[in-house]
Every structure is written in structure tokens, then in C-alpha cells.
Amino acid sequence: MGLPMARNLLRAGYRLRVYNRTPARAEELVAEGAERVERPRDLAEPGGVVFSMLADDAALEAVTLGGDGLLAGLAPGGVHVSFSTVSPAIARRMQRLHAERGCAYVAAPVVGRPDAAAAGKLWICLAGEPAARARVLPFLQLLGQAVFPFGDEPALANVVKLAANFLVGSALEALAEALALAEKQGVERSALMEMLAQTIFACSVYQNYGRMIAERHFAPGFSQRLALKDLGLVLDAADEARVPMPLAGLVHNRLLSGVARGRGEEDWTTLARAVDEAAGLV
């Protein structure tokens, strides 16, 4: 996801330094004018703005903290915009560590698949200090079609992102069950899905994922492995706040099973295969 977002900043005329833990990944951006650095701490100019897009809490810590970390390069006044889907717990920790150095940590997790990132059509959930949010807003408006503010606590934007991913996962489970029932009762899967997608569920999640599940055409996009990480974060946040979420548990178990069975790199719509298998359909 980070690649198309960085490219959009470059194309808008911004100078960009880039770092990727796998250096080859950054080469494409270098070819388009970015400057590659060796250590995350070299990304920032003092008092500048750094963006990060990383796979999980551990990667965010690895890139941000320590002597080579990006935080070490952000002098007072700097802003770190974190696009990653990470836990509210680490967002609170990052907020504190950045504040201790006179920097701001802004959470800006994004909603949308890679093609939306490429088109600058992401939806961005934003939370953090008001001044820092105002400063980075122009960049975010380049990257997304809308920015939704959720207040001063960065962790809240991460909660919102987790809630959204949980809702998508729940829709996948619901669609998979509904389509398995329909098929075994004799209804044509795509006919059902067309009706739903044109009526009460005429929205992108149901239209896009619903079609994939109806046709059992599971194009790669977001892996079960990463989705499992996200559902794990949902359940951790639910435990922390003491909120029983049985549906989140159900979706989590589908993904956990998918990974256990060696399907971790398949798109998370393939959780529908487990529904089909349980029904003897495949």
C-alpha cells in the first residue's frame, strides 16, 4: 500500500526520502525521483513530516524506535503520520514517546484496497494533536478522497480502522453463509448476489466482495494472514475494553483456520471456502 501512496506524493511535486526494510522495494520510487535512505532515522528533516505504512505493531516499533529509528531523526516540532493498521495500545505508546521528544504522532489509517490508493481515492481516518493534524491535512487530501477526523487521541483512529475491518470480515462471513444456503436450496448464487447488490446492500463491500464470493473468484488483495492479524487486534482491543464480540471471534476463527491450513496468502474472501466445506459444497 505504501508504494502507490508515496508515488502520489511524488507526482504532486513533493520531495521524498524513502526507506523500506526490503531495499529493492524502494527502487521503483527512486526511479521516479525519490531519494533512498539507509536508516529510518535519515528519513526526516528536523521538524519535518514522516509517513509510515507498516505491516504490524512490531514493524512500527522496529522502524520508529532505537538509535536508527525515525523518531531519532525527528527533532522537536516533527510529525510522524502513521498509516498502519496497528493496535490502539501501540498508538498510545507511540503518542507518549513522540510527545517526550517534542514531536507529534498522528494516526491516519486508511480504508481502501491498493487500486484506491493508486487513484488517490482512499478514505482516511485521522486522529492526533489538532496542530499536527492541520499541518498534514494537505498531504492526506492528495492521498484520499475524504478525511474523517476522530479527535485528539491517535489511538481512536486505529479503533475506527479496526471496527471497519471487523465489519468487512463480518460481511464476508454473512455472505458466505447466505450464498451456501441459497446454493444448497437451489438458488443461483449470482442471481441472489445481483439482487442484494442492487437493493439493500448497494455498497462497495457487498458489491465487490459479494461478487467474488458468489463466483468463487478469489482475486488476491488482502491476505488471510494479514486479516488474521487485524482480527487479532480487534479482539485484543475488545478484551482491553471488556466488550464481548462473538461475531469477531467467529471471523477470527475462520481466518485462523485458513492460516492453519496453509491458505494464509490467499485473499481473505477465501474464508468462504471454509463455509462451503462445512456444508459439503466443495
Add this chain to the structure above:
Amino acid sequence: MGLPMARNLLRAGYRLRVYNRTPARAEELVAEGAERVERPRDLAEPGGVVFSMLADDAALEAVTLGGDGLLAGLAPGGVHVSFSTVSPAIARRMQRLHAERGCAYVAAPVVGRPDAAAAGKLWICLAGEPAARARVLPFLQLLGQAVFPFGDEPALANVVKLAANFLVGSALEALAEALALAEKQGVERSALMEMLAQTIFACSVYQNYGRMIAERHFAPGFSQRLALKDLGLVLDAADEARVPMPLAGLVHNRLLSGVARGRGEEDWTTLARAVDEAAGLV
């Protein structure tokens, strides 16, 4: 639901005979020009078309069968259009009984709340014999904004309706869990819901029900008691076809609990209260 639908037929200039098990309910239509009959069998003219909208399988049987039932009044060539949300099993039985008398049973369950019925904006799922379907289509186009055909077996339209209601119930559960998590983590419920309703879930189920759940404003519309009946039909159909549907079980249990606790007449969005209670929120 039957009342606004009958009114739309009257207003289009059709002559209508009406029957309701509670006679007072029919009076409003009589004032608008309908003729009230004493027995369902007097509804039909030989070879004509009869519409029924009833609460459940038992009511459909009671009104259709027996010496006073509407089927007894439908001579060969007649068509019975059944709008009710009933089981595929009874649809198959009705299909057979109607065929034995030279009549056609057409299933046309409707999707939409009472205001959509009043506005002629229902979505209608249609299944039954092709000739009978063609004959009744003009009426259905008066009542709905779109008609979706699902083939020659009436039961299939009922399966589709059950699948749709299951999907709505699943969305309610998902929204209730997501909003409880968000609230206990400090996110403003309506802010989250606005973001979702404008982005990946920009469809009527999430917009309308999501707002109700976010604001805990549970306007009456579709009772937990009736929704429990529908989820029971979903699970019966799933058993019949041997399709495990754990999410349907979860939603069913929410509704069963609601009815057990005396909330059967409240709108089914109030299943969110059970989610809130389990989280210690209310």
C-alpha cells in the same frame, strides 16, 4: 404491510376484494373502495388472481386451505400470489396443492419497510410458473420499484427473502459489536457510523439501521418477535439443506433472548441492547 400494498392497487384503478382475519383492519380499504368479504374463498373470481400477505406458515395455511380457504375459490386457471415471508417447505407444499387444482402458486416476497410499501418502492423477489409470473408482473410493478426473477420454483423466492433477512440481521449484530467496541475505546458512536455510511457501507441497511443503533433510537418497524420467526425459518432451511450457519445461530439467539426477556414487540435493532448489556454499557 398488506394495507399499503392493497391501497396501491386500488389507487391504480383495480377492483379489489379484501379479507383480514381481524375484520376492522379491512375497513380502511373498504372506505377507499374495496369490497370486504367474509371468507378467504370469496376473495377470488374463478380463474382470477389473489394476493396474500400473512405473518407466518400457519397463517398462510389457515387462509389458503380448507373449505373456506382461498384456494377453494380459485377455479382452474387462477393464480395465488404469496407475498409472505414463509418457509421454502410450505412454498413447495402450496405449489403442489395449487397445481392439483389447476391453479398456480407464485411466491413474491417483498424487501422493504412499510414506508417503501406505501411509496410503491418495494423490491420483489419472484418465482413460480412462467405464465403465471407473466400474468401478475404488471401488478407487481405497481407495488415495487424492481422485480427480481428467481425461476420456476416458488420456494426459491422464499429462500432469497430469508437470505436477505439473515444478512440484515447479521449486519445489525456486526454494527452493535463494532459500536460497543468503539464506544468503550472512546470513539464517538455517530462519528464512526457517519464514516462507514459514507464510504464502504454506503447502502440503506447500514445507513438506516446503523444510525438507529449508533443513536440507540430504536424506532418501531419490524419486531424482534417476527424477526425471530424469520431467523427460525433460516435455520430450518439450513438444517434441511445441511448448511451450518453459525452467524445465523448467533443472530437467532439474540432475538430469542430478546423475546425471552419481554422485548418481543420492540424493533429488531434492539438486539444491540443485548450487545451493550454484555459489555456493561447499559
Add this chain to the structure above:
Amino acid sequence: MGLPMARNLLRAGYRLRVYNRTPARAEELVAEGAERVERPRDLAEPGGVVFSMLADDAALEAVTLGGDGLLAGLAPGGVHVSFSTVSPAIARRMQRLHAERGCAYVAAPVVGRPDAAAAGKLWICLAGEPAARARVLPFLQLLGQAVFPFGDEPALANVVKLAANFLVGSALEALAEALALAEKQGVERSALMEMLAQTIFACSVYQNYGRMIAERHFAPGFSQRLALKDLGLVLDAADEARVPMPLAGLVHNRLLSGVARGRGEEDWTTLARAVDEAAGLV
């Protein structure tokens, strides 16, 4: 189950007429002195006692009711002892129909596997009219090692039997999950099971079934198909009484999936295979 029970009555010196819907099944008993009859109604002497052991509600109705049914042969004063695992709803109906003819319907569902039946070591749950219960008690004491009374309403004994079967099914699910966790964490399955079976779970369900699941040695005994019927009855009774039973739903879905996948005739301990499969163990 009916065969060893009938044999125990014969061996105690009682004269017995027998009927089985598959006549060959009765031949073995005829060889031991029973008299085979052609119709259930010929089983009873007027005012006598008839025992039935049948697979489900439909079989109980088929054998009991109608002109050839056993109830037609029971003159006033007769007693029908029903060993079957059937619904409380049909027990209430049978109670009423028997009372209308001056007969008593006594529910006496049995707990135990076929070897316990052969050894006269069943546990019997008994409910029905006090006088009828007293009359049949000597027979039941031949068949079982203990008789547990549950009052005057036959249906209550059926509820008890369903509750017991639900508890066994729940223990199977729990054992399967615990053993899958243990195995994938590196613990030897049988070592864990031995510890449990000698300590806090030193009872027959955990000892017998636990060993089967630990060793994945699924000896035939009680099929997934019949167990699915029982869990279906549990959920029906729960719906009727408005009791959400999520664990019953979970066990039911395991069995439903087993039947959907063609494993209906395997012992119900094989639900552990679905747990193993979901964990990528097999």
C-alpha cells in the same frame, strides 16, 4: 437398543410379542422365544403393557397411531412405555392421545450405550402417571441399574434425556478442542487424557469418549446422523422454552457439517475430526 432390552425381558421369564418395521430384526428374538406380530396393534393385550424403542418422532407416530398402531390395541387400562429419545412436544401429544383412550403414556428414555443395555445397566429417566409408573417399575429395574423419577408429565423425562445428550455432545466438543490445542503445542494427547480421566473428569463420558478422541479411534456406537436428530430436538425444545443455547448450536453445527460431508453413519465422536481439520491437524 431395543434388541438387548427385549432380550433381557425374555430372559427374566416374561412372554413377549415383538414388532419391528424391518421384520428380520425381530427374528433373533423369535428364536429366543418371542412371538412376532404383523402390526403394532397386535403387540398389546387389552389393558397390558407395551414398550417401544424408536428412532425419532415420526417413527413413534407411525407405530403408535392409526388403525394398525399400537394404541389401537391398548384397551383402557393399558400402558405404553416409550424408551425413545423424542421431543417433549410429541410426548405431550402422546400423553393426551393415550389419555383420551383411557391408557397411560409413560416416558422412559434410557441413558447408556448398547453394551449397557445388554448388561441391564442402563440408567432410565422416568415420567408419567404415578400408577402407571409404579406398574412398569419392575420391568425397568430389570433393564437398568437405576431409575430416576421426574414427575407426572412424560415430556419431562424427554427433556432430561435431551439435556444429558447435549451435555455429552458438549463434552465431545470440549475434549476435541482441548486435545487439538495440546497436540499442536506439543503435548501427547493420551497423556493429557489419562491425567484428566484420573482426576477432575473421572467419569464415564470423559473416560470413554476422551480415550476415543485422544487416540482418534472412533468405534461405532451412536451415529452423527442420530446425534444430529437429538441436537435438533434440543434446539427445538430451547426455542419452544425461549432459552438461547449457543453451545448446543455449536455442537449441532458440528454434526450438521458431519452429515453434510457424508459422515452421518460414523460415530459422533468423529465431530473431533472437524476440530482437527479446522486446526490443520489432519
Add this chain to the structure above:
Amino acid sequence: MGLPMARNLLRAGYRLRVYNRTPARAEELVAEGAERVERPRDLAEPGGVVFSMLADDAALEAVTLGGDGLLAGLAPGGVHVSFSTVSPAIARRMQRLHAERGCAYVAAPVVGRPDAAAAGKLWICLAGEPAARARVLPFLQLLGQAVFPFGDEPALANVVKLAANFLVGSALEALAEALALAEKQGVERSALMEMLAQTIFACSVYQNYGRMIAERHFAPGFSQRLALKDLGLVLDAADEARVPMPLAGLVHNRLLSGVARGRGEEDWTTLARAVDEAAGLV
């Protein structure tokens, strides 16, 4: 739990140094001849044996590690016997840290309630280096009625303990559902429980907890708060090993809800209250 276990060692004639984070807790043992120390590191004699019984992973780390921790006082050749119910992950970490200092970490989690500890009737799951296990076995035989070996990896004993607690929690859920169904169908709760406890479930978990749930007499013993911690460890271990455990999730959510609603200090059998509430029973 630590108190009666320490007392049994004292009574057997052993010299004992004791430490408790709440010093007053140790006073009772001092009165019986123990010597109280100020820091965990003063517990051990070089090359000696130290026992710990702590609430969770964090407490085990706090008491074991750091300059004042007990590990600092265990010279090469020492053995740390850990009775706590903690995660397999921390057991692996402790094993490594002890090995680095030439010490052995032995996991010996115990099964049984405080009265069993007082009577020296615990069941002990033991895992660790063979020599260290052999050395501490005489002590364990004083504390328990049986010791079950699970090999050389300490973490395995913790997995076993978690599996056992999960099974107990599952039995509580099953009993609560079965008894709610029985009661609402008209069966007397205690009559059902007596039958089960004398027949197929004649073991301590069902007898003791079953009676408490049947009578709704929830004597304090093991709090929902601590049980929630244990079920959290079960789910963490399941995630780590990639084993979907839906029943563990169900029990976890019952406990999470109990804690969310302010019942964290009540015995974990009170999860039955949530079952009753969902059924409209209380």
C-alpha cells in the same frame, strides 16, 4: 493457594523462607516457623530449590527477574518450581533464562481448589529437565495426591493446566445451558443434576460445580477475573498454535461480560447467571 502449600512443607519438617508481595500475607507462615525475607532473591540458597505461586505472567516476571528477583539468588544448580497458571510462552522464556544461569525451571501447575491444597490432595502436572524433576518430586508428593509427568519442556505442563481449566469452563457453560433449558421446560434443576452426577457425569467437576449451578449457590472459590485471565491464556496459546477453539471463545466471552458488568470477584460458576439472564430466568 500458596499459603496452604507452604504450610504443608513446613509441617513436613522443611525449613522455609517465604516472600509475598503483600508482606502481611507471609506473617501467618512466619508464626508457623517460616522465615520471611524482604526480596525474592533472598529466598534461595545457592543451588537450592525455590517454589513460586503467582497470579499471572507479569507477577512471575516481577518476582523472578531483575536484581532483586529470585533467579538472581539461585546459583548454578538451583531449581525454580513454578506452580502458577501462566502462559506456555513465558514458561519457554523462563526456561531459557534459567538455563543461561545454570539453573532449572520446572513447571508444576496444580489442579484443585484451596481445600485440596490444604489437604495435600492437589493433582500436579510436572514438566522440566529430568534431573530437576527427580529432585523436586519428593516435595510435590507432599503437596499432591498424584504427580503427572509431561516431559522435559516446562511449557507443556502449562498447556496441560490451561487445557484442564478450559474443560472445566466448558462444563460450566454446558451445565448452565442444560439447567436453564430443563427449568424452563418444567424439570426440577436439582433432580436433573442428581441424576447426571450419579451416572455418566459422576466426577468432581460435574458434581461440585453442577450442584452450585443447579442451586444457584455460588460459593467463592475461583474468581471470574482470574478465570478470564486463564481463558485469555488458552486463546493466546490457541492463536500461537493456530487452533480455532470456538468453545473457548464462548466461555471467554461469558467471563469477559461478567467482569465488564462488575462481577469479576464472584466465583466463575456465576457465568451461569448470564445464561439465566439471556433466557429471561432471572
